Amino acid sequence: MSDAETQVRNYILDNFLFTEDQSQLANDDSFLEKGIVDSTGMLEVILFLEDDFEITVKDDEMVPANLDSVSNILKFIQSKQA
Amino acid sequence: MCGIAGIYNIDSEKAVQKDELSRMIQQLHHRGPDEKGFHLGKGIGLAHARLSIIDLTSGSQPIANENDTVFVVFNGEIFNYIELRELLVKRGHIFKTKSDTEVIVHLYEEYGLDFASHLNGQFAIALWDVSKKKLILVRDRVGIHPLFYTISAGRLIFGSEVKAILPAVGKPLPMSLNGLDQIFTFWSPYGNTTIFEGVMQLQPGEMLVANQDKIDTRIYWDWQLEDTAAYRGRSTDSLQEELHHLLHDATSIRLRSDVPVGAYLSGGLDSSVLTALIKENGADLRTFSIGFQDGKLDEREYQQLVRNHLGTDHSEVVCTHESIASNFPQTIWHTESPILRTAPVPMKLLSGLVHENGYKVVLTGEGADEVFGGYDIFKETKIRHFWAADKASKLRPLLLKKLYPYLDISSASGQAYLEAFFGAGIDTPDMPCFSHIPRWTTTASVKNFLSSSAKESLRGNAIDALIEKLPDNFDRLNYFCKAQYLEAKTLMATYLLSSQGDRMLMANSVEGRFPFLDHRVIEFANKLPIHLKMKALNEKYLLKRSMQKYLPDRVINRFKQPYRAPDIPSFFGTSQHDYLDEMLDRKTIEEYGYFDPNKVNLLLRKIQMKRPLGYKDNMAFVGILSTQLWHHHFVANYRKNFS
Numbered sequence: 001m002s003d004a005e006t007q008v009r010n011y012i013l014d015n016f017l018f019t020e021d022q023s024q025l026a027n028d029d030s031f032l033e034k035g036i037v038d039s040t041g042m043l044e045v046i047l048f049l050e051d052d053f054e055i056t057v058k059d060d061e062m063v064p065a066n067l068d069s070v071s072n073i074l075k076f077i078q079s080k081q082a
Numbered sequence: 083m084c085g086i087a088g089i090y091n092i093d094s095e096k097a098v099q100k101d102e103l104s105r106m107i108q109q110l111h112h113r114g115p116d117e118k119g120f121h122l123g124k125g126i127g128l129a130h131a132r133l134s135i136i137d138l139t140s141g142s143q144p145i146a147n148e149n150d151t152v153f154v155v156f157n158g159e160i161f162n163y164i165e166l167r168e169l170l171v172k173r174g175h176i177f178k179t180k181s182d183t184e185v186i187v188h189l190y191e192e193y194g195l196d197f198a199s200h201l202n203g204q205f206a207i208a209l210w211d212v213s214k215k216k217l218i219l220v221r222d223r224v225g226i227h228p229l230f231y232t233i234s235a236g237r238l239i240f241g242s243e244v245k246a247i248l249p250a251v252g253k254p255l256p257m258s259l260n261g262l263d264q265i266f267t268f269w270s271p272y273g274n275t276t277i278f279e280g281v282m283q284l285q286p287g288e289m290l291v292a293n294q295d296k297i298d299t300r301i302y303w304d305w306q307l308e309d310t311a312a313y314r315g316r317s318t319d320s321l322q323e324e325l326h327h328l329l330h331d332a333t334s335i336r337l338r339s340d341v342p343v344g345a346y347l348s349g350g351l352d353s354s355v356l357t358a359l360i361k362e363n364g365a366d367l368r369t370f371s372i373g374f375q376d377g378k379l380d381e382r383e384y385q386q387l388v389r390n391h392l393g394t395d396h397s398e399v400v401c402t403h404e405s406i407a408s409n410f411p412q413t414i415w416h417t418e419s420p421i422l423r424t425a426p427v428p429m430k431l432l433s434g435l436v437h438e439n440g441y442k443v444v445l446t447g448e449g450a451d452e453v454f455g456g457y458d459i460f461k462e463t464k465i466r467h468f469w470a471a472d473k474a475s476k477l478r479p480l481l482l483k484k485l486y487p488y489l490d491i492s493s494a495s496g497q498a499y500l501e502a503f504f505g506a507g508i509d510t511p512d513m514p515c516f517s518h519i520p521r522w523t524t525t526a527s528v529k530n531f532l533s534s535s536a537k538e539s540l541r542g543n544a545i546d547a548l549i550e551k552l553p554d555n556f557d558r559l560n561y562f563c564k565a566q567y568l569e570a571k572t573l574m575a576t577y578l579l580s581s582q583g584d585r586m587l588m589a590n591s592v593e594g595r596f597p598f599l600d601h602r603v604i605e606f607a608n609k610l611p612i613h614l615k616m617k618a619l620n621e622k623y624l625l626k627r628s629m630q631k632y633l634p635d636r637v638i639n640r641f642k643q644p645y646r647a648p649d650i651p652s653f654f655g656t657s658q659h660d661y662l663d664e665m666l667d668r669k670t671i672e673e674y675g676y677f678d679p680n681k682v683n684l685l686l687r688k689i690q691m692k693r694p695l696g697y698k699d700n701m702a703f704v705g706i707l708s709t710q711l712w713h714h715h716f717v718a719n720y721r722k723n724f725s
Contacts, residue, residue, distance in 0.1 A: 015620060018639065043481040047468050048618035059475045 004053070008073050011048050016041060027070040042067060049073070055080040083133050083227070083584075083593040084143070084157040085110025087241040088208050089250060090217045091125040093295040094236065098127030102250060107131050109245040109724070112416075113157065113588045119143045121153045126210050126217065130155040133591055135442060136163075138340050141181030148176050151212045152187045157242050158205030158227045159595065160185055161335040166200065190218075198289060198302050202335065202601065206242055206284075217292040223303040224449070224599050225286030225575035228584055232281045238292050243585075244278050244418050244716075245724070254720035255279050257713065259539045262676070265420050266528045266705060267544040270576035273551050277419050277712065286575050303601070305570055305608060307563035308555055312609035321614065322628035325606065329628070332600035333359040336445055343595075344368040344436060345445045347394065348645065349384030351622060351637060352447030352456075356597060357392055358632040360445065367394040370436050370444065372428045375402050376648050384637060391634050399435040401428040406652035407659050414711040416589045417581040421708045422525065422701045424647045429586035437590040444587075448578060449598035452570045453607045454622040455562065455615030458644065461485055463517035463565045464616060466504055470511035479504065484619060514549050514556060517565030518572075527698045528705045531681045548572075562612045649700035650689055653707075665710040674713045677706055 001009075009025060016036050017024050031037040037045060045067065046057050055077065057066075066076040087106040089098045100120055107118055107129035114131025121128040121144040130143040136159070144153045160166070163182035166189060171177065175188040182203075189197040190209060195218070198207075204226035209218040219240060221229050231240040234251050241247045248255070261277040264270070274282040284290055287303035313321060333356065337343055345360055347353045347369040361367055369389065374380040382398070389396050406427045413427050414420075436444055451457045462485060469478040479500055483489050489500070501508075506523065507516045515522070522545060529537070559567060579596075587594045597603070607615070610624060617623040626638050653662060664670060666686060671679040685702060689695065715723065 011617070015618065018635075040480060040484050043468075043477065044484060044618050047464070047481065048613075050468065050471065051613045051618065056471055059472065059477050062477055 002074075004077055005070070005074055007052060008049075008070055008077075011045070011052075012036065012070065015044070025070065027074075029069055030064075031068050032064060045073075049077065053077050053081065083113055083135075083588055083591075085113035085131040085242040085246065085588075086129065086155045086157050086206060086208050086229075087246040088126070088128045088155070088217075088239075090238040090240075090292055092233070092236050092238055092292065092297075095124040098122055098125070100127070103127045103129040105249040106239075106241060106246045109249065110242055112591055113242060115591050117142055119155070121146075121155070121210070123153070123210065123212060125215065128153060128155045128208055128210060133442060133593060134341075135159070135593060136338065136340055137179055137181035140179040141183060143183055145179065145181065145183045145187060147187040147191055152190055153210045153212070154183060154186045154190075154207060156183055156186060156205055156207040157229075158203055158207075158222065159336075159338075159593070160201050160203040160205065161338060161600075162202040164338070195289065195291065196302075204596065204599075208240060215294060217290075219284055219290040219292075220302075221284040221286055221288055223287045223601050224570070224604070225579050226584065226594075226596060226599065228580060229284040230276065230281055231284065231290070232278075233297075234280070238297070244276065244281055247281065248716070248720070248724040252725075254717045254724075255281060256717065257676070259536055260541060260544075262420065262536075262709070263529070263540050263544045264548075265422075266532075267522050267526050268548070268572040269422055269525065270419070270572065270580070272544075272548050272572060272576070278716070283576075286571075304553060305567050305604070307559050307567055307608050309609050310560060310563065310611050313611070313614075318614065318624070318627065321610070322624055325603075325624060326628040328600070328603050328606055329355070329359055329597060330362060332597040332603050333445065334363050336595040336597050336600075337363055337365050339443055341442050342366065342368065342440075343443045343445060344370055344439075344441045345394075346432065346447065346594075347371045347385055347388060347396070348447070349381035349386075349388060349637075350447070350643065350645075351626065351633075351640065352450035352598065354384075354388045354633050354637045355450070355625065355629045356445055356447045357388060357394060358629060359597065361392050362632070367392060368439075368441065369394040369396045370432060370439075370441075371396070371398045372432050373398050373400040374428075374647070375400060376651075379646055379648065381643060384640060387634055388637060391637075397435055397439055399431050401431055401647065403648055403652040403655045404657050405431060406647060407655070407657065407662075410653075410707070411661050411711050411715075412589070413586070414708050415715050416585045417708075418585070418712070418716070419581060419708075420705055420712055421577075421581050422528070422705050424649050424652055424704055425645060426582045426586050428647050429582055430589050433587045433590040433592040436592045442591065443593045443595060445597060446594050447596075447598060448583060448594075449574070449596050449604075450622065450625065452566060452574050453598055453604050454625045455566065455612075456622045456642065457569065458485060458642065459517060459521060459569065460562065460565055460616060461619050461621065462504070462520070463561060464612075464619065466508060466516070467511050467561050469505075470508050473508055511561060512557075514552060514564065515545060515568065516561060518568050524698060525701065528702045531677050531685070531702055531706060533675055533678045536676050560612065562615065563608075650695055650703050653703075654689060661711070662707070665707060665714065670710065674710060674718075676709055676713070682706060 110131045116134040117132040119130040160182040166185040170188045206227040206229035207220040258279040261271045614624045
């Protein structure tokens with residue numbers, strides 16, 4: 001597992017699922033559909049990404065395609081850091 | 083703890099009178115009820131009031147070096163005294179006592195003015211070098227113990243509390259309106275300023291050297307928050323282990339005592355961590371807490387959880403509105419300052435409980451929020467900084483709802499409020515006081531109640547004056563560290579550790595000890611990157627990780643509840659308090675002159691008519707009442723109390 005993947009997965013597990021059990025979160029799980037992260041929570045995730053990965057997210061990038069699952073987030077981080 | 087006082091005749095060897103020193107030190111009896119001690123030399127008088135904690139039989143002060151050429155009186159504890167003593171004995175120094183005090187004189191012999199940087203402790207020290215005729219005053223790094231001084235009629239007069247200085251000054255000192263301006267902005271005076279005109283406080287980490295007619299001050303330690311890349315490449319696991327080790331040792335050395343040691347347990351993370359660290363050190367777990375009648379403020383459920391988990395022997399005191407109102411005047415006698423919330427009063431009741439149970443020492447969790455990034459003001463700063471990254475964003479400010487769920491952001495008026503209050507400074511997030519502007523602006527609303535003559539006497543702007551005194555490297559700190567620095571130097575040093583801390587503990591002859599403020603812990607934490615202090619909005623992240631296995635999940639994950647006590651409701655219940663009528667009467671308001679009697683009357687009417695009251699109303703009421711009481715104790719009744 002890459003460093004970024006570990007960091008993102010652990011952040012969601014710790015702060016939204018309140019568990020260390022990795023099996024509780026699949027990388028393709030939709031946060032919205034599974035009720036894992038709500039709209040305010042999404043902003044918190046963005047804050048985490050900006051802090052820990054030193055990127056800036058524009059309003060028009062705050063969309064499910066970029067943020068609604070661990071996989072989407074990892075692709076998004078990669079595109080911002082490229 | 084203890085109390086110290088003294089007089090130094092500047093440029094003269096005129097004798098100091100013992101009975102004058104006696105009158106000064108007697109004012110500090112509550113700090114040191116066990117013994118009094120004096121040293122009189124050419125042009126110098128030192129006095130000490132002792133609370134015996136280490137070396138009960140031979141540790142009386144003042145203490146001198148081998149040939150009586152260096153004398154010291156001090157208030158506090160040197161926790162690494164055992165290690166320092168070993169080192170000094172190896173270098174040939176001869177010790178007469180088993181006390182921690184004695185290491186100070188020998189360290190001075192060894193290192194001169196650099197002695198303070200070798201101390202791990204909490205202290206206010208007065209050291210007299212006989213041959214050099216030098217008086218050295220030193221305060222600990224963060225401001226745990228107080229030290230005040232004034233220059234009057236060719237004398238430098240100092241004391242642990244201003245009430246020890248006042249008998250020697252011989253007359254009441256007027257209020258410093260700039261001091262009041264700072265209290266009504268920052269919650270306490272900043273730098274060397276105090277509320278007493280002409281009286282200075284030694285700053286945390288400051289040393290004063292008085293040598294004949296020359297008086298110099300210098301800062302020997304300050305919060306260094308610049309180097310936050312220091313741990314790049316280190317794993318979080320290794321950092322959390324190092325932190326745990328440091329906290330374990332900081333607690334261990336603070337358990338050194340010849341009398342039993344207890345702990346404050348609020349039910350929050352910090353005191354729970356502390357209690358777990360005490361257990362780890364194999365010490366007895368004797369805990370003390372406050373409960374509140376008001377369910378919204380009460381934390382007894384969490385206190386119970388921790389008590390059961392760790393197995394503590396526990397006592398508690400329940401704080402009622404009546405107990406706050408009846409203890410308020412005496413609280414101001416001890417704070418020696420106006421205050422803005424009643425929060426110190428329950429702390430006085432708590433130290434009273436400790437004293438009643440025969441304890442003189444407690445460990446307590448203050449400092450963790452400043453050192454590890456715990457406060458809501460840091461979260462708010464983070465969110466505002468997040469918003470500032472794209473000011474025009476409609477989405478970013480919505481994160482404020484995480485902190486303030488009641489915030490109405492949807493309506494036009496809600497949006498306007500959001501921008502005016504939280505958006506203050508959003509165009510310039512790197513400005514020095516970005517983090518604290520909203521709080522300081524709210525607090526400054528109390529100044530609306532000042533009389534026109536008081537307002538006219540204010541010189542300059544308190545915030546500008548503070549910015550001028552910030553250290554040179556302040557601009558290089560990241561936004562989070564700037565907020566931490568401001569919090570540690572304003573609210574923590576002169577309000578939390580003083581009015582709510584030292585003064586309330588000492589009112590009942592109890593010494594507080596602060597493992598989170600061990601300078602090694604602070605220096606370690608200062609170099610952490612932001613995301614290990616606050617991960618997104620998860621506060622004290624590394625601290626929680628390092629103590630996770632020792633505490634129940636409910637305590638680790640608990641939503642932070644700030645400590646609060648009831649304000650206005652305390653004073654307007656069923657019981658009558660004569661002092662309220664007297665202090666808030668139009669005649670007294672006019673006589674003392676600080677406030678506009680019409681405005682005060684309107685506030686009182688708003689309260690008496692039971693109209694909805696806000697945060698600002700509570701601050702204004704407590705601020706006005708405590709200022710009136712300050713004047714009553716220290717000015718109007720100077721003769722009765724001090725001569």
